[in-house]
Amino acid sequence: MKKVISGILVLTFLLSGLIFAQNKYVGVKTCAPCHKGEKKGAIMEKWEKSKHAQAYQTLLTDAAKNIAKEKGLKKPAHESPECLECHVTAAKADAKLLDKNFKKEDGVGCETCHGAGSAYKSMAIMKDKKKAIENGLTAYADEKAIEAHCKTCHNEKSPTYKEFKFKEAWAQIVHKAVR
Ligand code: HEC
Ligand code: HEC
């Protein structure tokens, strides 16, 4: 009996560990202070000018409304999971994992590609790439891995799909930190 109880305790401990270890999405506003300005590579500014920053607003346009209607969706585009899955960060995440600074209006934000940031966003961890990855920063082994991630959205499931040429597309949004 003792063994069963301690077994259950261990299991509960492990499960709660899994639940608490889930990182939260903290929103682009949280990343901005450390990644904006020419001296830091103007990553934030570059993203703000990209279409990714507009991806949610796009769902409010007449074009989007028409697509949603043609598809017979019950809700408007900006409320339909069928559209949000590629037009905002963390569309499928539990609401509990969205931090107060997270805004779906930011569209395809930093954490769409870099992973939920609550655990890696502190300076001490960010400075150390290995630690950052241990704390949820997405690691890409090579360009193939980056391309594969892009194609989770840039694919034929997109109602307006245009052929995705990785090299050209990446050149449009590539960003580098100045160290
Ligand atoms: C407290 C400041 C700070 C915050 C907040 C912050 N970062 Fe960073 N980040 C850094 C520093 C410092 C580096 C190391 C490189 C550099 O000097 O720019 C870095 C590096 C990175 C890297 C490159 C890792 C590597 O070495 O390849 C990525 C990607 C990144 N940050 C994404 C983010 C994202 C996404 C957020 C928001 C969720 C964020 N950062 C929030 C300071 C910060
Ligand atoms: C979560 C889904 C998602 C991921 C992942 C994603 N994108 Fe996008 N991307 C979009 C959406 C949605 C748009 C259209 C935004 C709009 O026009 O409102 C877009 C637009 C673009 C555009 C502008 C294209 C145009 O014709 O206007 C480029 C370039 C682009 N993405 C490059 C990339 C690259 C490179 C990657 C991988 C590093 C990537 N994207 C990953 C969803 C995504």
Ligand code: HEC
């Ligand atoms: C599989 C991912 C995905 C889904 C699902 C998706 N989109 Fe998109 N959407 C994209 C990407 C990527 C782009 C950028 C252009 C392209 O390649 O389609 C885009 C662009 C758009 C554009 C701009 C078109 C243009 O030519 O610039 C509109 C409007 C749009 N989407 C509406 C919708 C609506 C409405 C839905 C839901 C019915 C939806 N999307 C679902 C990925 C997606």
Ligand code: HEC
């Ligand atoms: C569409 C996907 C996408 C979005 C959105 C995105 N990034 Fe990145 N970012 C990448 C990829 C891919 C790399 C290259 C990673 C690698 O080579 O391992 C990268 C690299 C970086 C680096 C490291 C650059 C270097 O010098 O090595 C930083 C810092 C960074 N991103 C921060 C951000 C911040 C901050 C935002 C939001 C304002 C953001 N990124 C938005 C995909 C994205």
